[in-house]
Amino acid sequence: MASITFDHVDKVFGDVHVLKDLNIDIPDQEFLVLVxxxxxxKSTALRCLAGLEEITGGQIxxxxxxxxxxxxxxxxIAMVFQSYALYPHMTVFxxxxxxxxxxxxxxxxxKRRVExxxxxxxxxxxxxxxxxxxxxxxxxxxxxxxxxxxxxAVFLMDEPLSNLEAKLRVQTRAEISKLHQRLKTTFxxxxxxxxxxxxxxxxxxxMRDGLLQxxxxxxxxxxxxxxxxxxxxxxxxxxxxxxxxxxxxxGRLFFDGGSFAVPIPNSxxxxxxxxxxxxxxxxxxxEDVHDAALLPPGINGDAVVETTVDVTEPMGSExxxxxxxxxxxxxxxxxxxxxxxxxxxxRAVYDMEKMHIFDIxxxxxxx
Amino acid sequence: MRIxxxxxxxxxxxxxxxxxxxxxxxxxxxxxxxxxxxNDVKNSGxxxxxxxxxxxxxxxxxxxxxxxSANGLGEAFVNTxxxxxxxxxxxxxxxxxxxxAFAWMKFPGRDWLFAMVIGLMVVPLQVALIPILRxxxxxxxxxxxxxxxxxxxxxxxxxxxxxLYNYISQLPGDLIESAKIDGASDFTVFMRIVLPLSxxxxxSFAIFQFLWIWNDLLVSLVFLGTNKVLTVxxxxxxxxxxxxWHLLTAGAFVSMIVPLAVFFALQRYFVRGLLAGSVKG
Numbered sequence: 001m002a003s004i005t006f007d008h009v010d011k012v013f014g015d016v017h018v019l020k021d022l023n024i025d026i027p028d029q030e031f032l033v034l035v036x037x038x039x040x041x042k043s044t045a046l047r048c049l050a051g052l053e054e055i056t057g058g059q060i061x062x063x064x065x066x067x068x069x070x071x072x073x074x075x076x077i078a079m080v081f082q083s084y085a086l087y088p089h090m091t092v093f094x095x096x097x098x099x100x101x102x103x104x105x106x107x108x109x110x111k112r113r114v115e116x117x118x119x120x121x122x123x124x125x126x127x128x129x130x131x132x133x134x135x136x137x138x139x140x141x142x143x144x145x146x147x148x149x150x151x152x153a154v155f156l157m158d159e160p161l162s163n164l165e166a167k168l169r170v171q172t173r174a175e176i177s178k179l180h181q182r183l184k185t186t187f188x189x190x191x192x193x194x195x196x197x198x199x200x201x202x203x204x205x206x207m208r209d210g211l212l213q214x215x216x217x218x219x220x221x222x223x224x225x226x227x228x229x230x231x232x233x234x235x236x237x238x239x240x241x242x243x244x245x246x247x248x249x250x251g252r253l254f255f256d257g258g259s260f261a262v263p264i265p266n267s268x269x270x271x272x273x274x275x276x277x278x279x280x281x282x283x284x285x286x287e288d289v290h291d292a293a294l295l296p297p298g299i300n301g302d303a304v305v306e307t308t309v310d311v312t313e314p315m316g317s318e319x320x321x322x323x324x325x326x327x328x329x330x331x332x333x334x335x336x337x338x339x340x341x342x343x344x345x346x347r348a349v350y351d352m353e354k355m356h357i358f359d360i361x362x363x364x365x366x367x
Numbered sequence: 368m369r370i371x372x373x374x375x376x377x378x379x380x381x382x383x384x385x386x387x388x389x390x391x392x393x394x395x396x397x398x399x400x401x402x403x404x405x406n407d408v409k410n411s412g413x414x415x416x417x418x419x420x421x422x423x424x425x426x427x428x429x430x431x432x433x434x435x436s437a438n439g440l441g442e443a444f445v446n447t448x449x450x451x452x453x454x455x456x457x458x459x460x461x462x463x464x465x466x467x468a469f470a471w472m473k474f475p476g477r478d479w480l481f482a483m484v485i486g487l488m489v490v491p492l493q494v495a496l497i498p499i500l501r502x503x504x505x506x507x508x509x510x511x512x513x514x515x516x517x518x519x520x521x522x523x524x525x526x527x528x529x530x531l532y533n534y535i536s537q538l539p540g541d542l543i544e545s546a547k548i549d550g551a552s553d554f555t556v557f558m559r560i561v562l563p564l565s566x567x568x569x570x571s572f573a574i575f576q577f578l579w580i581w582n583d584l585l586v587s588l589v590f591l592g593t594n595k596v597l598t599v600x601x602x603x604x605x606x607x608x609x610x611x612w613h614l615l616t617a618g619a620f621v622s623m624i625v626p627l628a629v630f631f632a633l634q635r636y637f638v639r640g641l642l643a644g645s646v647k648g
Contacts, residue, residue: 052544073550085541089563098559099549150549 002063002153003028010057018044020210031187033201041210042190078147079156084139086131093127096146121145157189228363240330242282259326262303283356289332292347303350309340401616408613430617443600451580454519462527467557470536487525510592534568570636597622
């Protein structure tokens with residue numbers, strides 16, 4: 001059990017600056033998810049923490065110990081790799097016991113701990129097999145079991161689910177969350193999948209090009225993204241972004257998208273007054289775009305947009321409607337009873353209470 | 368279409384069989400001659416023995432008995448083993464350690480050092496014979512088995528390091544990193560992870576090196592004094608027994624028997640070794 005601190009960490013590979021002044025404080029027992037598109041530096045951050053890469057500047061602390069120059073084996077960590085990295089020539093038992101043997105743990109103790117971990121991961125019957133005789137899901141469990149056996153202060157996971165098929169991935173996701181609750185240890189989990197990040201993390205760090213964009217709880221990230229990148233990365237389908245200008249008329253504020261103009265509620269105008277007359281970007285999540293005919297109660301229906309339906313994708317519980325208004329493409333998550341049909345016009349309503357406005361130049365969220 | 372394919376295919380088959388036949392014919396001749404009595408060898412071609420293959424007077428083991436005991440080929444056989452086995456194990460051991468270091472350890476000048484080692488492959492060993500011999504004479508190991516082992520090790524190392532490096536550097540990095548996190552030092556990673564996983568590459572190079580040393584004449588001739596190996600002994604016999612074909616053929620087969628056995632027993636590693644580095648898996 002240990003807290004972790006990234007303190008002004010820099011990492012440079014040749015002339016590529018992979019991590020730029022990374023600052024993260026991870027309290028003990030937290031499940032932190034590092035998420036971002038490939039090449040954003042999330043894996044590098046994890047590898048630096050594991051000691052597999054040396055950092056160029058700053059310091060990394062595990063507990064209250066600076067580990068910059070500590071070898072991986074002395075950092076009291078366990079890591080689960082995307083490829084599982086099981087030793088192909090050893091049985092499952094030997095794979096799990098390897099770390100303990102190297103640490104000169106007495107044999108009966110090794111046996112007890114391996115069997116305990118194997119039971120926790122439901123792989124007790126596989127202990128005599130070699131990795132090649134296991135399915136992908138079983139290998140993944142062995143990899144997790146191997147990490148548990150060591151009883152480390154920190155668990156590191158580098159995209160451990162990305163080699164599993166979809167259904168197993170969802171199942172294992174829940175199991176890793178359960179494991180975290182049970183072990184009460186610090187978990188750091190790297191993924192490029194925002195769904196995994198949202199469902200598993202107690203906090204999420206969104207990264208891009210080596211820079212930490214935002215570090216918050218999943219709900220805060222979703223509701224209050226600090227910039228356009230975070231807003232677009234978190235949530236599926238992605239948030240709609242529409243370029244336009246802020247205008248004033250009749251004492252009210254409007255967002256003018258060219259093909260439409262929608263009023264901005266007074267409750268949300270405080271931070272955008274300074275941008276009146278300027279070009280900005282409106283962000284609306286697909287679930288905040290409604291079919292005007294099926295408006296849920298409690299939503300002010302005055303932000304109406306006339307659109308044409310391009311494509312519809314029925315999902316069962318809802319329908320994804322790809323709409324066109326002028327040159328803007330908008331996705332809406334409609335009630336399945338909607339009358340939207342490809343090629344037909346339809347009136348859409350934005351829930352402007354939940355809108356976001358981004359500065360064009362800085363991409364920072366204004367509201 | 369079908370007939371065309373059949374014709375072209377049978378042509379290929381025919382060509383392959385013809386080439387294989389021509390290629391093995393001399394060896395078969397040597398083998399048959401080595402089992403024929405002296406007079407027969409001198410008076411008629413070896414194929415005559417095949418005309419009456421079941422007559423006892425056509426065949427004899429006497430040539431082998433003579434060549435092994437009277438002409439000292441037996442002793443040479445033992446000498447060859449004494450030379451070949453350490454001269455195979457030594458370079459492989461050194462090369463495996465070196466290949467791991469070049470592939471997975473970070474140290475300053477690594478790439479330069481590796482390029483230099485690989486560069487040594489282009490140096491013909493003949494160039495090195497005299498300088499090494501002078502060095503050996505100064506240090507007093509000229510003419511000893513130790514000297515010959517070291518010479519073979521040196522000449523074999525660049526290729527050994529190169530082949531093993533190709534294989535070891537292709538092992539998944541995650542495995543090595545995982546072992547390091549598990550608590551392994553570089554030495555432990557090498558012994559417990561890399562070495563067991565590299566057996567195919569090590570075996571194939573071992574076969575190469577073994578055959579090459581077994582068949583080597585030049586290096587042994589230069590560095591080994593009175594303890595003669597098979598190849599040296601055989602070349603002497605060619606001089607002294609120039610007209611005793613029955614003994615020469617038997618001697619040739621004594622020297623061939625081990626390489627043949629090694630080749631047939633470990634054929635699949637042999638082919639894999641040729642492909643090492645070019646195709647994965």
